[in-house]
Amino acid sequence: MPYSVYLANFASIDEDTLRGVSDTLTRYFNEIDSVTDGDSHSFTGVRIINNTPTLLPADLLCYLVHDFINSVVVEFDSAISTRITDETAGITSVRSHGSSPPIAASEVYIDSITDSGTTRSTSIANLIFHELMHNKSADLSSRIHTHGGGGLAVETLDSSSVLSQRNIVFMRARMGNPVIQWTGGFDANSW
Ligand SMILES: [Zn+2]
Numbered sequence: 001m002p003y004s005v006y007l008a009n010f011a012s013i014d015e016d017t018l019r020g021v022s023d024t025l026t027r028y029f030n031e032i033d034s035v036t037d038g039d040s041h042s043f044t045g046v047r048i049i050n051n052t053p054t055l056l057p058a059d060l061l062c063y064l065v066h067d068f069i070n071s072v073v074v075e076f077d078s079a080i081s082t083r084i085t086d087e088t089a090g091i092t093s094v095r096s097h098g099s100s101p102p103i104a105a106s107e108v109y110i111d112s113i114t115d116s117g118t119t120r121s122t123s124i125a126n127l128i129f130h131e132l133m134h135n136k137s138a139d140l141s142s143r144i145h146t147h148g149g150g151g152l153a154v155e156t157l158d159s160s161s162v163l164s165q166r167n168i169v170f171m172r173a174r175m176g177n178p179v180i181q182w183t184g185g186f187d188a189n190s191w
Pocket of ligand 1: 130134142145154155
């Protein structure tokens with residue numbers, strides 16, 4: 001099933017930085033794609049958006065907001081405020097309803113990133129990928145921090161963090177999992 005990675009730019013990130021973020025994420029997801037195991041989860045690109053997208057079942061979505069004050073995921077799960085510390089660079093909340101697919105909402109806090117230039121793009125891309133690891137594995141208990149294969153799965157990331165071979169295998173195994181992406185953030189942001 002084809003999928004795209006949608007990024008909602010609610011943090012006024014400039015074009016050059018966004019291009020760097022998009023290039024880095026494209027490289028990561030192409031690496032996941034390149035592992036052939038018989039099924040076909042074909043990555044079709046990163047899309048930067050400002051309005052509610054029409055998502056295909058396997059698409060992924062991450063909101064890029066300035067900081068927790070501007071959180072949109074808090075509209076999905078008001079309890080995330082209890083998980084926020086000064087160190088929090090992003091968050092993912094997952095809701096499960098019995099046998100139906102879980103619904104996930106991910107966001108990263110752009111103002112928490114102090115790098116500039118290309119390292120800024122890499123840091124943002126790394127954070128997004130990390131939250132999408134939580135998202136796609138419907139990870140309610142932060143198990144990826146210890147079981148996600150190191151690399152971009154660990155709790156604290158920066159521009160020098162790299163996608164590990166185990167991250168690729170981990171995500172590849174989960175790309176077929178149905179996880180509905182919460183799109184309510186577009187309404188939450190238009191206050
Ligand atoms: Zn995490």
